[in-house]
Amino acid sequence: MVNVNPKPSPNAQHGRLLLPVLLTVQFLVSLDMSVVNIALPDMGDDLGFAPDSLLWVVNAYALAFGGLLMLGGRLADLVGRRRTLTWGFALFGAASLAGGCALAPGQLIAARAVQGAGAAALAPVALALITVHYAAGPARSRALGLWGVSGALGGAVGIMAGGLLTDWVGWRSVMLVNVPVVLAALIAARRGVTADRRTGPAPRLDVTGALLVTAGATLLVLGLARTQTHGWTTATTLGTLAASVALLAAFVAVEARKREPLLRLGLLGTAHRPVRSANVFALLMSSGQFAAFYFTSLHLQQVMAYGPTAAGAAFLPFCAGVVAGSAVATRTVGRFGERTLLVAGGLLGAAGFGWFALTAEPGSTFLGSVLGPSIVASVGIGLCFVPLGSAATGGVAPEETGMASGLLNSSRQLGGSLGLAVLVTVAASATGQGRGRAALADGHAAAFAVSAGLLVAAALATAVLHGRRTAPAAAPPAPARTPESTGGEETPKNLGDDVETGVSRSMQE
Known part of the structure; x- marks a missing residue:
């Protein structure tokens, strides 16, 4: 197995480069979920996509990403975090270059699928490295805050950048823009993430579990994604979802008997309520x-x-609100605990989406129906990132942090696919046969109302399931730090200040 304590590094840049690398990961994987959306019509016209196949530019990424997340998280534990990180970056960058040079629809769809596979390796290892390298307390809270901000900014910036790049440069730029970012991140990762050190016997991957969960999760995302074209009650949809459930049930049965499982089911037991x-x-x-x-x-x-x-x-106020909410959570999670912030953030986010639902109508204005709801919803969501990352990995053994991180990212990805599939159906039902602005606004309002209900349900579930608060009221005095106690090297003394400065600077910008 790869030792979770990497070798000490004399490189003073290690502490300064580690966090930027991990934030780049979170930003990139979120960016590429949304950056292609506005470019889809241009992609279709240029490459000759059939109307019913264009959506696969989006779905191919989502399928590979969602289906391989659990495997990516466990690989980080078994073969090493830096190795998994560099492989993920290389795969993601090569796929971005191939997609930008695609000459046929199949080439672009394949490139997007490989991009999703690279993202599935990158996303879990980023959260695992934060958990391992930053001790519980203010430093980890600040790192988790910026981690959450990076993901939210990636999704919002992806929408804005997709429009700007498509209008000014062309659709290929939305793929090629990743290449220089990945190259810079690869160089920084080689310097900023300590090398993995193997001790003990060679790691063994739970191949059966990996095949079952990958196939099950992929079919689940596929079935949900195709409800827009096949409907919920068709044999295609029902058969796909039934096969997914059967595969995931088989995965649970296999994992319960494995000595070295892909997912230790005890992580979801009463001993790990958070x-x-x-x-x-x-x-x-x-x-x-x-x-x-x-x-x-x-x-x-x-x-x-x-x-x-x-x-x-118009998404910029949302970005600012997420930064503000994360900054507040960073400073207060030690005082109020994870459960309080998750409940408060969920309810505040629900209030913002409810506000959207009440004002989504023809003739609405940015100031009257977008700005206020965006700020309220985004501050609430921003409040959730720090306690969410902390709770999902808190109390988990270092050698299982990749497993826990993969599980959290899988929950987020599957939740997004499920929510979009359900709410597209809700909006279509509310719109009916109408095609005018008023009918569309009714459909959007219904979707926002259900979104608000889902966040209320999230807050209530946390209030019931989380248990007593787990965050410490204050960080205890730290003993003398050694390479063994800090994951292989001493944490820079000014790391927390640097991260806090980054949050403050983002809020000002």
């Missing part, structure tokens, strides 16, 4: 949040007649 609560919260919050992003973009363009660039710019 982990279980965090994953339920992530599933429900992502169901509402991802779908609300989708319908906000549609409402701005279809009802309020915004162009792609203006619609992207």
